[in-house]
Amino acid sequence: MTSASRIHITGVVQGVGFRPFIYGLAQRYALAGWVRNTSAGVDIEVEGCPDALNAFIQAITAEAPPLSRIESVEVTSIPANGYTRFEIQHSAAIEGAYQPISPDVATCDDCLAEVFDPEDRRYRYPFTNCTNCGPRFTIIQDIPYDRPKTTMASFVMCPECQAEYDDPLNRRFHAQPNACPVCGPHLQLLPSPGQDVPSDWDDLPEDEIEAARDLLRAGYILAIKGIGGFHLACDATNPTAVRELRSRKGRAAKPFAVMMPDLDIVCRFCEVSYSAAQALTA
Incomplete structure (x- = not known):
């Protein structure tokens, strides 16, 4: 027997690793369907074994990402659609709907370890970030929260960053600001046009x-x-x-x-x- 639900979640649920989190839960409970961001929050359609589906729904609030803040979870029973896998779908804009956005988050310990590791490809790269940290509010230009709607839109991910972004087991899975020294923004030090250039x-x-x-x-x-x-x-x-x-x-x-x-x-x-x-x- 297969049960199916449509779930709508509101709160600070964009830019906090929520879609990768939902994807991981679906894999854990062997469920099929999809998750996507919308201007009104996060929408999910999911189906599978009734016990697994119930456990999935309970885990959404019990194990939500630490940077998230769930305000509501609406669950509606629907007919099963016969999905064969679970996927993260493209975001959908809903006119007149808005959601709170996560503030910028201090660099996490994992990213700091990479920044200070001479063997790491992000060694001393100041814009290192992942799903658990980095810029959010100050780079977002519109919602739903996706890279094309942030100030990172002009920085196309290199193959290595894209591979991290696409890997469900990577902490940069669907991390929208993901970047490295090859493909991301770079530091520049420039003299002020209104001041004399230092002699040295x-x-x-x-x-x-x-x-x-x-x-x-x-x-x-x-x-x-x-x-x-x-x-x-x-x-x-x-x-x-x-x-x-x-x-x-x-x-x-x-x-x-x-x-x-x-x-x-x-x-x-x-x-x-x-x-x-x-x-x-x-």
């Missing part, structure tokens, strides 16, 4: 991050373009650089945000309460 510009390290570090140490102000805009940065321990930044920003006294590498350094410069330490290391 040609002597800076070839590595853009090392060169930026040297410029900060020398008292320069950098405009660092992130996925959501520009950050103006200077050496917080350099009074001259801080005064210049205050002058340019017109902020004579309002505190600036300060970046420090770890809690030990924070405690050297600041009075840190227990609750503040907990928040910083959460």
Whole structure:
């Protein structure tokens, strides 16, 4: 006997690995059908053994991806369609329907390990991401959430990235911003058109991050373009650089945000309460 259901899920369920998660559940329970993003959420049609189907439906909320936030799950019984496999279908736009989008997510431990592994093809690649981390809200131009509707649309995945994207067992399965040094965006360090070029510009390290570090140490102000805009940065321990930044920003006294590498350094410069330490290391 075969049972079938149509399932509609709303909440933060796009850009959080939800379709790969549903695909994996369907494989676990030997079910057939499809899942797709829509402007109104995530839609699923699924069929198979009644017990397996019930377990599948229970697992959707019990095991949902950690970055997701399910608001509702609507389940409707439907006639079986005779599907022979489970697949991720192309997304569907629904006029007038909208869904909340995941915020950008800090780089996960797996991606950090790749960035710092000299043998990895993403070694020192700053735009490394996967299904569990990376940009979301700030790259999305429209929904449903798919690469063509993000600022990554112009970056065509290389064969290796495409293979990761297509592999259900890979953590980059259907990771829309997937990229690497071969096919993704690259860092650039450019002198400001409105300022004199530093006299030692040609002597800076070839590595853009090392060169930026040297410029900060020398008292320069950098405009660092992130996925959501520009950050103006200077050496917080350099009074001259801080005064210049205050002058340019017109902020004579309002505190600036300060970046420090770890809690030990924070405690050297600041009075840190227990609750503040907990928040910083959460």
